[in-house]
Amino acid sequence: MATQTSAASSDFIKNLGRMYGTYTGGFIGFIILLAIFEQVGVPNKVLGYLFVGFTILVYAVIGVMTRTAQISEYYVAGRRVPAFYNGMATGADWMSAASFVGMAGTLFLLGYDGLTWVLGWTGGYVLVAILIGPYLRKFGAYTVPDFMSFRFGGNFARGIAVAVLVCCSFTYVTAQVYGTGIIASRFLGMSFEIAVFAGLAGILLCSMLGGMRAVTWTQIAQYIVLIIAYLTPIVILSTKRYGIPIPELTYGNAIAEITAREQQLVATGLATAAALKPHIQPFINYSPLNFFAIMFCMMVGTASLPHILMRYFTTPTVREARQSVAWSLFFIFLLYFSAPAYAAFSKLEVYTNIIGRDLTQVRPWLFQWGELGLIQICGKNAVSIDAIVAACKAIAGHPGVVRLQDFVINTDVIVLSTPEIAGLPYVISGLVAAGGLAAALSTADGLLLAIANALSHDVYYKMLDPSAPTIRRLTVARVLLFFVAVAAAATAATKPGDILAMVGWAFSLAMAGNFPALVMGIWWKRTTAAGAIAGMLAGFGIALFYLVVSRYFPGFGVKYAGMTSLLNPVTGAPVVDIVKAMAAPNAMEAFPTLAHPLANKVGWFNLNNIAAGLLGVPVGFATIIIVSLMGKEPSKEMQAYVDEIRKPRGRTVLEEKT
Amino acid sequence: MLTHLGLWVFFGYIIHMFVVPLNKITIPILNFPLGFYMAAQGSLIVFVVMLFMFAKQQDRIDREYGVAEDD
Numbered sequence: 111m112a113t114q115t116s117a118a119s120s121d122f123i124k125n126l127g128r129m130y131g132t133y134t135g136g137f138i139g140f141i142i143l144l145a146i147f148e149q150v151g152v153p154n155k156v157l158g159y160l161f162v163g164f165t166i167l168v169y170a171v172i173g174v175m176t177r178t179a180q181i182s183e184y185y186v187a188g189r190r191v192p193a194f195y196n197g198m199a200t201g202a203d204w205m206s207a208a209s210f211v212g213m214a215g216t217l218f219l220l221g222y223d224g225l226t227w228v229l230g231w232t233g234g235y236v237l238v239a240i241l242i243g244p245y246l247r248k249f250g251a252y253t254v255p256d257f258m259s260f261r262f263g264g265n266f267a268r269g270i271a272v273a274v275l276v277c278c279s280f281t282y283v284t285a286q287v288y289g290t291g292i293i294a295s296r297f298l299g300m301s302f303e304i305a306v307f308a309g310l311a312g313i314l315l316c317s318m319l320g321g322m323r324a325v326t327w328t329q330i331a332q333y334i335v336l337i338i339a340y341l342t343p344i345v346i347l348s349t350k351r352y353g354i355p356i357p358e359l360t361y362g363n364a365i366a367e368i369t370a371r372e373q374q375l376v377a378t379g380l381a382t383a384a385a386l387k388p389h390i391q392p393f394i395n396y397s398p399l400n401f402f403a404i405m406f407c408m409m410v411g412t413a414s415l416p417h418i419l420m421r422y423f424t425t426p427t428v429r430e431a432r433q434s435v436a437w438s439l440f441f442i443f444l445l446y447f448s449a450p451a452y453a454a455f456s457k458l459e460v461y462t463n464i465i466g467r468d469l470t471q472v473r474p475w476l477f478q479w480g481e482l483g484l485i486q487i488c489g490k491n492a493v494s495i496d497a498i499v500a501a502c503k504a505i506a507g508h509p510g511v512v513r514l515q516d517f518v519i520n521t522d523v524i525v526l527s528t529p530e531i532a533g534l535p536y537v538i539s540g541l542v543a544a545g546g547l548a549a550a551l552s553t554a555d556g557l558l559l560a561i562a563n564a565l566s567h568d569v570y571y572k573m574l575d576p577s578a579p580t581i582r583r584l585t586v587a588r589v590l591l592f593f594v595a596v597a598a599a600a601t602a603a604t605k606p607g608d609i610l611a612m613v614g615w616a617f618s619l620a621m622a623g624n625f626p627a628l629v630m631g632i633w634w635k636r637t638t639a640a641g642a643i644a645g646m647l648a649g650f651g652i653a654l655f656y657l658v659v660s661r662y663f664p665g666f667g668v669k670y671a672g673m674t675s676l677l678n679p680v681t682g683a684p685v686v687d688i689v690k691a692m693a694a695p696n697a698m699e700a701f702p703t704l705a706h707p708l709a710n711k712v713g714w715f716n717l718n719n720i721a722a723g724l725l726g727v728p729v730g731f732a733t734i735i736i737v738s739l740m741g742k743e744p745s746k747e748m749q750a751y752v753d754e755i756r757k758p759r760g761r762t763v764l765e766e767k768t
Numbered sequence: 769m770l771t772h773l774g775l776w777v778f779f780g781y782i783i784h785m786f787v788v789p790l791n792k793i794t795i796p797i798l799n800f801p802l803g804f805y806m807a808a809q810g811s812l813i814v815f816v817v818m819l820f821m822f823a824k825q826q827d828r829i830d831r832e833y834g835v836a837e838d839d
Binding site: 232759 | 769772773776779780781784785787788791794795798799800801803804805807808809811812813815816818819820822823826827830834835836837
C-alpha cells in the first residue's frame with residue numbers, strides 16, 4: 111500500500127501513529143485504573159460517570175485542539191487525512207448505536223435472517239469503491255449536492271440533492287441522539303431528556319469549532335474506544351468457555367450447542383415447535399425476497415449516503431481514497447463479524463441457564479434489566495424472584511420452570527448485559543457503555559456535519575450569497591450546526607420510537623434519490639441534467655410514496671393504490687386479514703400508531719417497506735435513461751469533465767476558493 | 769471492474785441462495801454450518817480482500833495508462 115513519500119507527510123503520519131498509540135495506551139491504562147477503583151470499593155455509579163465523563167472530555171479536547179478558521183479544513187479536513195486513519199474515522203462514522211447495540215440483538219432474535227443486515231451494511235462499500243467514491247474525490251466537491259449541481263446544470267439539481275440529503279440524514283441523526291439518550295439514561299440513571307441534551311452538548315463540542323477536521327480526528331479516537339469496548343467482553347467469554355480468545359472462531363461451537371439445545375427444548379416441552387425459531391434456519395423471519403431486498407437496499411443505500419461519501423473527500427489523493435474505502439471496510443468488518451458471536455453466546459446462556467431453570471433459581475443479573483422493563487417473565491417485569499413466581503402462578507397450568515414463551519428480552523439488553531453474563535467486573539460494563547456512546551456520538555457528528563455543511567455551503571453560499579467572505583461562511587456553518595443539533599435533540603426527546611425502521615427508511619430514501627443520479631452521472635456521459643433531475647424526483651418520489659402510504663395511510667394504500675397484505679414468510683399466509691381490517695371503523699385512519707392493523711403490514715409484491723428503495727432505484731435509472739435520450743446530449747465541455755473525473759491525475763475538476 | 773462487481777453479486781447474493789444445501793456441510797473444527805458461515809463471515813472476508821486488491825489493481829491500470837497521480 112503506497113503512502114506519500116514526501117518528507118513532511120510521512121512525518122505527519124508517524125506523528126499520528128505516535129499520538130493515537132499514546133491515546134490507546136492511555137485509554138487501556140484508564141480502564142485498568144478504574145478496575146482497581148472497583149476492587150477498592152468505589153461505587154458503580156461513580157465508575158459509570160467517570161467512564162463516560164472522561165471519554166467525552168477527551169473527545170472535546172480533541173475537538174478544541176483541531177479548531178480551524180480555514181474553509182477547506184472545515185469542510186474537507188484540508189484533504190490531508192491518510193487512508194488508514196480515514197478508514198478508522200469512516201468506521202466510527204458508520205457504526206452507530208444501531209450497529210453497536212442493536213446488531214447483536216437483531217441477530218439474537220432473527221438468527222440467520224439477521225445476517226441480511228450484516229451483509230447489507232458491509233457489501234455496500236464495494237459499490238462505493240468501484241462506482242462512486244474515488245470519482246467524487248477527483249471531482250473535488252465539498253458536498254454531494256456540489257457534484258450534482260455541477261454535473262446536472264445548476265441550482266435546481268443542487269436543491270433536490272440537498273432535500274434528499276437533509277431528509278435522510280435528519281432521520282438518521284435523530285435516531286442517534288435518541289440512542290445516546292437511551293444509553294446514558296439506562297446506564298447512568300440520568301433522566302432521558304437530560305441525557306439527550308448532554309449527548310447533544312458532547313456532539314457540539316466535538317464538531318463546532320473544527321468542522322470536518324475536528325470530526326475526523328475525534329472519530330478516530332472514538333473508533334479506538336468502541337472497538338476495544340466491543341471486543342473485550344466476547345474475547346473474555348470465549349476464553350472462559352472454550353479456552354481460545356478468538357470469539358469469531360469459537361462461536362461456531364456455540365451455534366452447534368444452541369442447535370442441540372433447541373431440539374432438547376422441544377423434546378422436553380419447554381418450547382413448542384411452532385414458537386421456536388431455530389437459530390441457523392434461513393428465511394423464517396424474512397421471506398427470501400425480503401431477505402435479498404433488504405440486503406440490496408442496505409448495500410446500495412451505503413453507497414448513497416452523503417455523510418459516508420463525504421468521508422472520502424478528505425484523503426490527499428484519489429489513490430488514497432480507494433485505499434481508504436478498503437480500510438474502512440476492514441475496520442467495520444472487525445465489528446460486524448463479531449456481532450453474531452455476541453448473539454450466539456447470549457442465546458446459549460439464555461437457552462441453557464434461563465430456560466428450563468426453576469423459577470426460584472433465576473439468576474440475579476436479570477433483575478437489574480427487569481427493573482427497567484427490558485426483561486419480562488410470564489408477562490411481568492422480572493424484578494425479583496417473588497415477582498416472577500407470582501406472575502407465572504397466574505398462568506394456568508404453569509410448570510414452575512421458565513419456558514421459552516415465558517421469556518421476553520429487549521434486544522438492546524444483549525450487548526449491554528453480556529459482561530454480566532460472563533461474570534465480569536462492572537468496569538467492563540462501563541467500558542461497553544462508553545463504546546456505545548462513542549459509536550452514537552461519532553455517527554451523529556458525521557450526520558450533523560453533512561446537514562450543516564450542505565445548508566451552509568450549498569444553500570447559503572452557493573444559492574443565496576456567493577460573495578460571502580470566509581468568516582461569514584464559517585459562522586453560518588457553525589450556527590446552522592447548532593440549530594440542526596438542537597432540532598434533532600428536541601425530536602429525539604419526544605421518543606419517536608420506530609428507530610430501526612427510521613434508519614432503514616433513511617437508507618431507502620437516500621438510495622432512491624442519489625444512487626441512480628450519481629452512478630449515471632459518473633459513468634454515462636450522455637446523462638443530461640433534465641434526465642438526472644427527473645430520475646431523482648421519480649426514484650425518491652416513489653420510494654417516499656411507498657413508505658409514507660404503507661406506514662401512515664395504509665387504508666388509502668389498500669383502497670386506492672392496490673396494496674395487499676404482507677405474507678408470513680413461513681406459512682405464506684397474509685399477516686393481516688384485509689377484508690376485516692378494511693371493514694373496521696379505523697380503516698382509513700391517517701397517521702395511525704403502530705397498533706393499527708394495517709400500518710407497516712401492507713404493500714406491493716409482498717415487499718416490506720424497509721426495502722422501498724428496491725422500487726425507487728430501477729425507476730430512477732429507467733427515468734434517467736429515457737429522459738436523457740429524449741433530450742440533446744450534454745455539451746462537449748461537460749463530457750470532457752466526465753472523462754476527467756475518471757483519471758486520478760491532475761487538478762480537481764472543481765476548484766474551491768479556500 | 770466488472771470482475772469485481774461480478775464477485776460482489778456472487779458473494780452478496782448468489783451464494784446465499786444456496787444456504788439451505790450449504791448448511792448441510794459443517795466446517796470441521798470450527799463447527800459452523802457452511803451456509804451460515806458464508807453469510808456471517810465468509811462473504812465479508814471476500815469483500816475486504818476484494819477491496820484491497822481492487823485498489824492495487826486499479827492503481828496499476830492507472831499507471832499503465834499514464835493517468836495515475838504522482839507519488
